[in-house]
Amino acid sequence: MFDLKAIRDNPQNFDKNWARRGLAPQTPVILALDERRRAVQTQLQTLQQERNEKSKLIGQLKAKKENADAVMAEVVSIKVDMENLEEEERDLGDKLTTLLSSLPNQLSDEVPDGADEHGNVEVRKHGEPLRKNDAIEHHAIGELLGMMDFETAGRVSGSRFVFIKSQLARLERALGQFMLDTHTQKNGYTEISPPLMVNDTAMYGTAQLPKFAEDQFKTTTGHWLIPTAEVVLTNMVNDLILNEEELPLRFTALTPCFRSEAGAAGKDTTGMIRQHQFYKVEMVSITTPDKSIEEHERMTECAEGILKSLGLSYRTMALCAGDIGFGSRKTYDIEVWLPGQARYREISSCSNCWDFQARRMKARCRLKSEKDTKFVHTLNGSGLAVGRALIAVMENYYDPMTKSITVPDALLPYMGGLKTVSVAA
RNA sequence: GGGCAGGUGGCAGAGUGGUUGAAUGCGCUGGUCUCGAAAACCGGUAUGGGCGCAAGCUCAUCGGGGGUUCGAAUCCCCCCCUGCCCGCCA
Numbered sequence: 103m104f105d106l107k108a109i110r111d112n113p114q115n116f117d118k119n120w121a122r123r124g125l126a127p128q129t130p131v132i133l134a135l136d137e138r139r140r141a142v143q144t145q146l147q148t149l150q151q152e153r154n155e156k157s158k159l160i161g162q163l164k165a166k167k168e169n170a171d172a173v174m175a176e177v178v179s180i181k182v183d184m185e186n187l188e189e190e191e192r193d194l195g196d197k198l199t200t201l202l203s204s205l206p207n208q209l210s211d212e213v214p215d216g217a218d219e220h221g222n223v224e225v226r227k228h229g230e231p232l233r234k235n236d237a238i239e240h241h242a243i244g245e246l247l248g249m250m251d252f253e254t255a256g257r258v259s260g261s262r263f264v265f266i267k268s269q270l271a272r273l274e275r276a277l278g279q280f281m282l283d284t285h286t287q288k289n290g291y292t293e294i295s296p297p298l299m300v301n302d303t304a305m306y307g308t309a310q311l312p313k314f315a316e317d318q319f320k321t322t323t324g325h326w327l328i329p330t331a332e333v334v335l336t337n338m339v340n341d342l343i344l345n346e347e348e349l350p351l352r353f354t355a356l357t358p359c360f361r362s363e364a365g366a367a368g369k370d371t372t373g374m375i376r377q378h379q380f381y382k383v384e385m386v387s388i389t390t391p392d393k394s395i396e397e398h399e400r401m402t403e404c405a406e407g408i409l410k411s412l413g414l415s416y417r418t419m420a421l422c423a424g425d426i427g428f429g430s431r432k433t434y435d436i437e438v439w440l441p442g443q444a445r446y447r448e449i450s451s452c453s454n455c456w457d458f459q460a461r462r463m464k465a466r467c468r469l470k471s472e473k474d475t476k477f478v479h480t481l482n483g484s485g486l487a488v489g490r491a492l493i494a495v496m497e498n499y500y501d502p503m504t505k506s507i508t509v510p511d512a513l514l515p516y517m518g519g520l521k522t523v524s525v526a527a
Numbered sequence: 528g529g530g531c532a533g534g535u536g537g538c539a540g541a542g543u544g545g546u547u548g549a550a551u552g553c554g555c556u557g558g559u560c561u562c563g564a565a566a567a568c569c570g571g572u573a574u575g576g577g578c579g580c581a582a583g584c585u586c587a588u589c590g591g592g593g594g595u596u597c598g599a600a601u602c603c604c605c606c607c608c609u610g611c612c613c614g615c616c617a
Contacts, residue, residue, distance in 0.1 A: 143577055147586045154546095154586090157598040161545035170597080177597040301607095343537095343574085464575095475574080 103202055103461040106136055119208045122215065122423040128205060132198070139194040146187040153180050203306070204313055207458040209423055210432040216422025222435070223422065228406065229415030231439045231446075236502050239442035240493040241373035243500050243507070244270060247525055250374070261371070262363060262378045266492075269523040273509070274381070274492045276516035278356045281383040281408055285485055289404045291354035291385055296334040298357060299325035304337040307463035309429040316364045319378075327360035331384035332482040339388050340463035344478065346470055350397060351388040354485065356381060374489055375447065381488035387481040390467055391457065394479035398454040402434045405450040405485045411512040414494050415439040417446055431456040438490070442497040449490045452483030 109116050113129035120128055156177045163170040214223045244250025249270035255263040266274055285291040305311040305326050310318060310333065319327040328334055335353040344351075359382050363369075370376035385404060389397045402418065409416045421433040430453035437446035457477035460466070466475040499508045506524030509517050 140577065143586085147577060150586060151584095153597080158546050160597055164545075174597045181597085466574095 103458070104205070104208075105461075106132075109133070110136065116208065120205065122209055122213070123206055123426075124217070124424065125205070128201070132201060135194055135198045135201070139191060139198060142187055142191045142194065146184060146191055149180055149184050149187070153177055153184070156180070200312075203462070206428045207431050207455065209426065210454075212420070213426060213432055214420060214422045217424040219422075219425045221422030222419040222425055225418050225420050225434070227415075227417040228410060229413075229439070231415055231444075232441045232498055233444065234441055237441035237444065237497065238500070238502070239373060240440075240496045242442070243496050244374075246505065247507075247523070249523070252373075259378075262376065264374045264377065269520060270492075270496075270507075272517060272520070273495065273507070273513070273523055274488060276509075276513045277491050277495070278381055278383060278488045279516050280411075280513055281485060281488070281491075282354060282356050284408060284411070285354040285383065285385060285404060289352075289354075289385075289407075291352040291404075294331075294335060294338075294353050294355045296328075296331060296338075296355050296357065298328050298334075298360075300328060300333055300337065301325065304333055304340070307337050307340050308333045308459050309462060313428065317362050319360045319362055328357065329361050330359050330382060330482075330484075331355040331357040332386060335384060335386035336388075336459060336480050336482060337463060339465040339478065342465055343475055344388070344465075344467045346390060346467060349388060349390050349467060349478070350393060353386045354383060356383045356488070358382075374493065377489060380490075383485050383488060385452075385483045385485045388465070389479045389481070390469060391476055391479050394454050394456065394481060397479075398432065398434075398452065398481055401481055401483045401485075402436070402452040405436055405452055405483050408486050408491075409436065409438060409449070412491070412495065412510045413512075414498055416449070427451070427453060429453070429455050429458050431458065436486075438494045440494060440497050447490065447493075449494065450484040450486045453481065455480045455482070 104116070109129055109132055113133060117127040117129050156173050160170045160173050160177070163173065214221060216222065241250060241252070244266070245252075247270065249267045251265040251267060252263075254265050258265075282293060286293045299321065301324070302311060305318070310326070310329060318329055321327065334357075335355055338353065339351065358379055360379055363376060363378060366376060374380075385401055387394075387397050387401060406416065406418065416436050416438045419435045419437060421427075421430075421435055426433050433451055433453040435448050436450040436452070438449040439445075440447050456479055459480045460477035465478050465480070467478045468475050495510060495513075496507055499510060500506070501508065504522075504524065506522040508522055509520060514521070
């Protein structure tokens with residue numbers, strides 16, 4: 103959601119910014135609705151004031167046992183005048199909210215121009231891509247080891263699900279534990295075990311609703327399965343006014359994520375790159391407005407740190423205007439090198455949502471230096487997608503000669519003595 | 528799932544139709560007093576919106592939504608949540 107006063111003051115800036123995402127000018131309609139609504143509001147409030155005063159007068163008259171019939175008749179007629187205005191006010195308000203809640207966040211000036219992922223800009227790179235002629239993809243490795251079973255998943259659940267078995271399941275679990283421990287012990291995040299289902303309000307707060315309902319799973323009870331722990335972790339502060347000293351808040355959680363992948367038909371159909379369900383370790387930060395830019399860099403480094411510890415090569419991309427998410431002001435994607443595909447694939451996305459979600463959630467803070475409350479800034483980042491991290495470890499650490507995956511050093515404490523994942527062991 | 532009791536300001540807790548945005552206490556905060564502190568005393572202390580250069584005026588909000596009424600925190604209806612008892616259950 104947006105600050106209407108700011109739009110009023112500077113409509114052309116908003117339109118120019120939205121144009122970078124390919125949107126037509128929006129402010130003419132917004133301003134027309136806003137102006138009309140305020141005019142109606144003012145009229146209505148004048149009548150309400152009159153009604154309140156006269157009603158009080160009636161009370162006073164009655165207390166003195168005097169006749170109040172004439173004043174009561176006046177109030178009745180005021181109420182008639184109010185009815186149309188009330189309806190118009192509600193109608194204009196609804197229209198305005200509907201329009202505003204469907205518009206994406208304003209972009210930072212630092213976001214590069216571009217229409218799609220080709221416009222993304224590499225900001226740094228770590229390690230060298232591992233190129234091997236005999237590199238194979240994760241699903242081939244998994245099936246060869248007998249530890250990744252898409253066929254059974256198809257029978258039991260359908261497409262875009264998988265059974266992971268045995269040591270490979272343990273490796274996936276180790277990855278999640280390692281990431282959580284790193285963020286809680288080294289990076290200052292508080293571990294949360296959150297609900298995996300949320301209500302409409304929460305989904306609206308982080309901007310999955312109203313626009314992206316199609317991408318979500320909804321239960322028969324009206325709950326939504328979280329598409330990412332961002333939803334629950336960020337909404338922990340909804341409707342709160344936080345004190346400056348309590349900030350920043352840093353939360354992390356390891357949760358399953360559920361996505362319908364509507365509109366992704368035909369994309370990544372083989373293997374477990376794109377599933378309806380996957381584990382992810384999420385980081386969420388809630389900051390004061392002046393701290394979110396540095397927090398964004400910090401969070402991105404926390405995510406990169408996991409890849410470094412795992413000995414994986416990656417590059418960090420600044421997403422361009424055409425590829426950046428709806429709620430984000432600025433996003434870094436981290437792409438890990440997959441030898442089997444011989445390309446970089448997204449494994450983390452770290453976004454600064456600025457006050458966009460906070461406005462929807464009514465999440466505010468009180469600064470010592472300011473009298474009024476301010477909206478907090480919210481940030482979220484994957485740290486990392488566990489399923490994709492498993493893929494990366496498999497493809498980067500697989501040795502076709504021994505048909506085994508070497509366990510990265512960082513995961514050894516979590517593997518109960520296993521140094522490799524292989525059929526023989 | 529059945530029954531009962533509740534949801535009021537940062538917290539506790541009054542308030543069952545009339546100048547109640549809301550008593551009182553606690554907390555917080557400014558001041559007086561004091562060498563300083565404590566105590567005591569005095570004052571301030573919700574959020575969002577509209578109008579206004581400003582001072583200020585005003586509207587809305589007592590879980591959410593609708594209704595009755597000249598007037599609703601107070602009455603009626605629906606929903607949500609919390610607590611307790613019973614049943615069921617990982």
